[in-house]
Amino acid sequence: MTSTGRRWPTRTSPASTEPTGAATVAAFACFALVVVVHLLGQLAGLDAVTNPTQWALMPLLALTLWSATRGRSRSRPVRLSMLALGLSWLGDTLPDLAPQDSRFVVMIGCFLLAQVAYIAAFWPYRRRSVLRHPVRAAPYAGVLGLLLVACLPGTGDLLVPAVVYGLCLTTMAALSTGVNRLAAVGGAVFLVSDGLIALDAFALGYDLTGHGFWVMATYVVGQGLIAAGVRRA
Template identity: 35%
Template sequence: MRLGRLVAERRRLAAYWGAAVVQVAAVALDAKLLKRASKVTLMPLLLSWLRTQGAPPLIQAALLASAAGDLLLETEFQTAGIAAFAAAQACYLAVFLDKPGERSWRVPAAYGALWAALIALLGRDLGAQRVPVAAYALLLTATAIAAKWHNPRSGLGGALFLVSDALIAMRLAGRDFPGRGVLVMSTYATGQYLLVSGVRKRARQPEVREQAGVEASER
């Protein structure tokens, strides 16, 4: 039974990475239909795997909100899509701040400087979008900080998510470059996985210790 469950879990995770590879390839080839179809499957597939891992409900809610954001950004309701991603970040932030690890002042100092530099660099070219982008970037930065305090794995995921959205902000500011779309989706897919799998590992540790205690007592 355990082997069958493990195989099923790995198949779900493989499906996610398969969809991520298809998405990145579709972006690189500018295959519009395939690009849209593969993008909206990413978060549901990751959620399908995550639900087998005993992740907190708020982390699952973050992926649901991200899935809604991916879908809405492909329509005319892009503002609603941004709001959905902001809700996802709020869910991540709540989880990471609930049980943080070692808090170092260097982390917020470094990320704060990065946020200020990004807004200073792109702000003039963002026009009316400057304030919304700055506010959303601040939320992303807070999530990246809290994720880093939580554990290194989630911290790397938060950093990659921030990079992904910073690349989108560069396009909004008219500073596009070849390969940017591929980098956006690569860092997004990897960042989301690292964010949630870091929490999943932490959440399952007590279960592992408890199981070890049971097995020891049976001996």
């Protein structure tokens, strides 16, 4: 789940920093616990467990990032990353409230906006990203190409939204390499998560055992590493 790359000097006393550290640890502990419960629910196929825990994942991760940054360290990239987490939360929740035939479109719309927010958050780091090096960017272009080849024949009326989302998702992952290694790995893992969703929705013959588990495992790991990279930056 970035900053400007600067650490603003602040004067704080040990007493003022301790609550922030404790709050961060508590928020992350809650996030980690919910992740474990959710993934166990995925393995067991328990919707009564997976639905409410999925709704809680991104708010807890956002709380962790928010409590880990304060004052001027909540730079524009940090705030945009918070926005991306909020939009991801909408992508996790709104489909459950939408009519059955529009749930997938609602999810794509919310996560498309989340990818745009991440792109804006990572944009200040673009000169350090793989986008400046065609050879290093080639794997990202290759993954996008493979996904399009596998998925486009089954997209139907969603052809244009699928292509736009794929481009934004890959751009986000490529830009994350300019932040730091944590964010880069997070962006790549997030790309894998959404790639699995695309394959399940559109690719003919796709059948991955434990699909829901792998989608959510890569999703929470990707978002968590992005958030950690943002905090470290």
